[in-house]
Amino acid sequence: MRVALFLTCVNDTLHPDTGRAVVKLLTRLGVDVDFPEAQTCCGQAHYNTGYRHETEPMARHFADVFRDHDAIVTPSGSCGAMVRELYPRMGERARSEGRGDGLATVLAPVVQKTYELTEFLVDVLGVTDVGAYYPHRVTYHPTCHGLRSLGLGERPLRLLRAVKGLELLELPGADECCGFGGTFALKNADVSAAMGADKVRNAEATGAEVLCAADNSCLMHIGGTMTRLRTGMRPVHIAEILASTEEDPAV
Amino acid sequence: MSSRERILGRVRRALADVPPDEDAPVERDYLREHGERTVEETVDLLAENLADYRAVVHRTDSEELPHLIMRLLAQRGPQYVLVPPGLPPEWMSAADPTRVHDRAVSTARELDQVESVVTGCAVAIAETGTIVLDGSPDQGRRRISLIPDHHICVVRVPDQVVASVPQALERLDPARPLTWISGPSATSDIELDRVEGVHGPRTLEVVLVR
Amino acid sequence: MSGTFVGMPAFPAAAREAVRDTTLRGNLRHATHTIRAKRARAVAELDDWERLRQAGKRIKDRTLRHLDRYLVQLEESVTAAGGVVHWAADADEANRIVSELVKATGETEVVKVKSMATQEIALNEALEAQGIHAYETDLAELIVQLGKDRPSHILVPAIHRNRGEIREIFVREMGEWGRPAPEGLTDTPADLAEAARLHLREKFLRAKVGVSGANFMVAETGTLVVVESEGNGRMCLTLPETLISVVGIEKIVPTWQDLEVFLQTLPRSSTAERMNPYTSMWTGTTDADGPRAFHLVLLDNGRTDTLADEVGRQALRCIRCSACLNVCPVYERAGGHAYGSVYPGPIGAILSPQLRGTGSEIDASLPYASSLCGACYEVCPVAIDIPEVLVHLRERVVEGGEAVREGNKVRLRPAKGHAAERAAMRAARWALTRPGALRTGQRLASRTRRLHPRTLPGPGKAWSGTRDLPPVPAEPFRDWWRRTRGGKDGGA
Numbered sequence: 028m029r030v031a032l033f034l035t036c037v038n039d040t041l042h043p044d045t046g047r048a049v050v051k052l053l054t055r056l057g058v059d060v061d062f063p064e065a066q067t068c069c070g071q072a073h074y075n076t077g078y079r080h081e082t083e084p085m086a087r088h089f090a091d092v093f094r095d096h097d098a099i100v101t102p103s104g105s106c107g108a109m110v111r112e113l114y115p116r117m118g119e120r121a122r123s124e125g126r127g128d129g130l131a132t133v134l135a136p137v138v139q140k141t142y143e144l145t146e147f148l149v150d151v152l153g154v155t156d157v158g159a160y161y162p163h164r165v166t167y168h169p170t171c172h173g174l175r176s177l178g179l180g181e182r183p184l185r186l187l188r189a190v191k192g193l194e195l196l197e198l199p200g201a202d203e204c205c206g207f208g209g210t211f212a213l214k215n216a217d218v219s220a221a222m223g224a225d226k227v228r229n230a231e232a233t234g235a236e237v238l239c240a241a242d243n244s245c246l247m248h249i250g251g252t253m254t255r256l257r258t259g260m261r262p263v264h265i266a267e268i269l270a271s272t273e274e275d276p277a278v
Numbered sequence: 279m280s281s282r283e284r285i286l287g288r289v290r291r292a293l294a295d296v297p298p299d300e301d302a303p304v305e306r307d308y309l310r311e312h313g314e315r316t317v318e319e320t321v322d323l324l325a326e327n328l329a330d331y332r333a334v335v336h337r338t339d340s341e342e343l344p345h346l347i348m349r350l351l352a353q354r355g356p357q358y359v360l361v362p363p364g365l366p367p368e369w370m371s372a373a374d375p376t377r378v379h380d381r382a383v384s385t386a387r388e389l390d391q392v393e394s395v396v397t398g399c400a401v402a403i404a405e406t407g408t409i410v411l412d413g414s415p416d417q418g419r420r421r422i423s424l425i426p427d428h429h430i431c432v433v434r435v436p437d438q439v440v441a442s443v444p445q446a447l448e449r450l451d452p453a454r455p456l457t458w459i460s461g462p463s464a465t466s467d468i469e470l471d472r473v474e475g476v477h478g479p480r481t482l483e484v485v486l487v488r
Numbered sequence: 489m490s491g492t493f494v495g496m497p498a499f500p501a502a503a504r505e506a507v508r509d510t511t512l513r514g515n516l517r518h519a520t521h522t523i524r525a526k527r528a529r530a531v532a533e534l535d536d537w538e539r540l541r542q543a544g545k546r547i548k549d550r551t552l553r554h555l556d557r558y559l560v561q562l563e564e565s566v567t568a569a570g571g572v573v574h575w576a577a578d579a580d581e582a583n584r585i586v587s588e589l590v591k592a593t594g595e596t597e598v599v600k601v602k603s604m605a606t607q608e609i610a611l612n613e614a615l616e617a618q619g620i621h622a623y624e625t626d627l628a629e630l631i632v633q634l635g636k637d638r639p640s641h642i643l644v645p646a647i648h649r650n651r652g653e654i655r656e657i658f659v660r661e662m663g664e665w666g667r668p669a670p671e672g673l674t675d676t677p678a679d680l681a682e683a684a685r686l687h688l689r690e691k692f693l694r695a696k697v698g699v700s701g702a703n704f705m706v707a708e709t710g711t712l713v714v715v716e717s718e719g720n721g722r723m724c725l726t727l728p729e730t731l732i733s734v735v736g737i738e739k740i741v742p743t744w745q746d747l748e749v750f751l752q753t754l755p756r757s758s759t760a761e762r763m764n765p766y767t768s769m770w771t772g773t774t775d776a777d778g779p780r781a782f783h784l785v786l787l788d789n790g791r792t793d794t795l796a797d798e799v800g801r802q803a804l805r806c807i808r809c810s811a812c813l814n815v816c817p818v819y820e821r822a823g824g825h826a827y828g829s830v831y832p833g834p835i836g837a838i839l840s841p842q843l844r845g846t847g848s849e850i851d852a853s854l855p856y857a858s859s860l861c862g863a864c865y866e867v868c869p870v871a872i873d874i875p876e877v878l879v880h881l882r883e884r885v886v887e888g889g890e891a892v893r894e895g896n897k898v899r900l901r902p903a904k905g906h907a908a909e910r911a912a913m914r915a916a917r918w919a920l921t922r923p924g925a926l927r928t929g930q931r932l933a934s935r936t937r938r939l940h941p942r943t944l945p946g947p948g949k950a951w952s953g954t955r956d957l958p959p960v961p962a963e964p965f966r967d968w969w970r971r972t973r974g975g976k977d978g979g980a
């Protein structure tokens with residue numbers, strides 16, 4: 028199976044550790060993972076801000092880069108949802124605008140084979156115990172796109188419960204949005220910050236050292252709020268926890 | 279151009295994308311009732327749900343009914359009790375208070391002087407704890423079960439009881455004025471929390487009679 | 489829509505005020521969290537909830553896709569049952585029709601059942617200008633009217649008020665409008681409800697004209713349905729001699745049977761009850777029971793413009809349950825007033841810019857009043873994909889394009905305020921379809937990383953005012969990959 032890592036532009040630029048963790052984890056599980064270097068961005072921020080027509084060339088580029096792989100794995104719930112849920116919608120819209128099936132046809136092949144990381148682990152590889160070791164108190168925030176668009180459900184929790192040494196603490200109000208929302212964080216900064224502060228307070232109340240999620244964009248917002256509020260908690264991507272082992276622990 | 283023509287014209291232009299021959303019937307794969315119950319269990323569920331929304335539930339048989347109604351009225355001690363024109367006379371045969379027969383000319387103000395009302399009903403819904411009045415002679419005009427503060431409603435069980443909302447609608451005649459009642463009047467307008475007792479009867483007593 | 493809202497500041501500015509108002513934040517948090525948990529329990533009782541939801545969606549879609557036919561059918565059925573049907577293309581026309589109907593009765597006051605449509609057209613103000621007093625009888629509407637306030641929630645317009653504030657309004661204002669509040673009124677909800685009962689009873693008993701909206705209108709039978717809790721609806725619908733109902737054209741359902749879906753989904757979604765205390769259904773007029781004259785005013789006021797948008801028209805499925813408001817994290821913090829419309833919350837953010845157009849500052853800002861978290865879509869009992877419509881309306885704001893206004897096709901220009909953003913998005917698209925350009929940018933960022941501040945000036949303050957920026961790593965992932973071939977060449 029030719030498995031491609033779609034790291035996302037945000038992770039590539041700002042969170043290379045998450046990318047390395049995914050590679051380490053998948054390699055440990057026997058997956059030969061490839062990083063097509065022509066990859067850039069799925070276009071989510073453009074699309075969600077209202078620039079659908081600007082997004083189309085980016086989506087076409089994505090489809091072009093990943094066309095020949097058997098599976099595309101991404102450590103981002105929202106970028107995964109962009110491909111799986113919104114690429115088909117973009118194709119439909121182009122069709123209803125009288126531009127024919129061209130876009131839908133180009134995008135279709137990548138839609139079904141795109142998986143969010145925890146989905147890929149549980150559904151495709153069929154593992155929940157990935158042999159990880161992470162001796163910390165952790166609370167898990169299910170990000171909105173992972174929760175509602177992709178329906179990740181219990182998968183991330185099952186993976187976390189199988190991690191040796193990890194104490195999983197339930198996050199109150201877990202399914203409430205952290206307030207990131209892409210450009211929402213800038214356009215409605217006050218509401219966004221208020222949501223972030225509430226999320227962080229809920230996380231603090233669990234007594235966890237680490238808040239973990241499957242999307243670094245939300246973690247960037249939550250983490251930025253944590254340091255500003257001087258909580259002493261850290262945001263960590265789930266991939267980094269799952270990649271951590273006794274021999275090679277994450278710090 | 280009249281506004282009627284203008285609006286209908288706008289609607290038709292707005293729907294230019296809808297194929298003219300498209301009109302498949304709506305698929306209804308939802309349940310006709312929730313759960314399987316015996317007739318007896320359905321009546322029990324009705325009683326339970328009525329009580330859950332603060333209706334006072336009584337169970338009796340037709341022989342005992344007049345005495346029960348008498349007792350319920352005696353507890354409130356009203357001077358007058360309102361009765362719809364077609365209420366079975368035997369229901370009130372043991373009652374003390376003066377019966378006020380609703381007449382078309384009775385004004386709302388006159389009805390406001392009466393403390394209690396006794397009616398029958400058209401159908402009762404177990405799953406939701408609802409009684410439905412349809413203005414039949416044993417139920418009377420809509421206002422008589424509204425203005426008095428105390429409403430006694432007699433439900434013949436099990437004949438008048440259905441399990442669910444879909445089953446109730448099948449039994450009801452849309453041409454009649456219908457009032458669906460689920461517990462005494464209530465409001466959630468203060469802090470989205472439910473409080474019983476606003477404009478409608480603050481006490482609803484439902485008598486399940488066999 | 490209501491003149492009260494003209495000149496509203498854009499959403500972010502209005503929301504900023506609300507976020508800082510700790511009493512308001514507390515009131516909203518308490519109320520929405522209470523109802524959220526209850527709704528979840530009420531919905532969980534029905535194992536066919538998702539099927540009911542999909543059936544509700546299908547019924548409403550069928551109605552909307554053949555709305556012309558069902559409107560004509562409804563008109564025939566209502567007329568045959570003794571009602572009179574009027575058509576109003578916009579708010580002014582609806583207000584004119586109602587004013588004339590009231591004047592024809594010789595009355596100078598009306599009692600009103602809570603209705604979103606009459607709020608939307610600002611009927612009370614229009615009647616007042618004609619010397620007709622409209623009394624709101626729903627408890628929350630009464631609180632808003634007495635407090636000279638604006639509604640902030642679809643179901644509970646006074647949700648922004650707590651019991652203490654409500655008591656104060658009653659004590660201060662009731663005497664001005666009629667029977668004063670009882671001596672020694674406390675702030676317990678039961679006492680407050682009792683005060684409203686006493687205050688309004690006099691108005692109900694003398695009312696000759698009632699004004700309502702409707703939750704549903706059944707095309708095949710001509711039946712109107714009003715769903716309520718307090719009994720004020722029953723009072724207004726049955727005691728007056730004349731009843732005038734102002735109803736949006738999208739409130740139709742084709743058949744009597746269709747009610748079986750919505751009478752299950754609406755109460756559980758709105759007040760989290762198995763069934764609301766009172767539902768009234770009437771078909772035209774009935775001899776010797778209820779009003780002798782019944783007028784139905786069918787209201788367009790932007791609905792046909794909304795219908796013309798293939799993506800946006802799903803907003804017309806809305807049955808005004810408020811579940812989306814109650815779960816919305818943005819509504820919970822920004823409050824209803826920030827939405828500048830009688831329709832607040834997620835549904836308001838897609839309804840107002842469609843009914844009114846995206847021309848004003850507030851309407852152009854509403855599609856952005858969401859983090860697109862999707863909680864609204866999840867609870868919607870008619871499955872309106874609110875995030876989808878929000879993004880669609882964002883596109884209309886930034887790209888412009890074809891739309892229908894007052895029945896006419898217009899070409900909208902891209903909104904002015906977004907020029908810089910548009911240029912940035914275009915530049916980003918250029919770079920992001922060229923891996924080389926992206927890599928160059930990443931390397932530049934990494935090389936200069938020690939110079940990056942943790943807070944930003946100018947527009948970047950929107951982020952760094954409350955959140956630290958993440959540090960830029962020493963090298964982007966792709967450089968590590970190239971250097972080590974994914975760690976195979978060592979040097980992790």
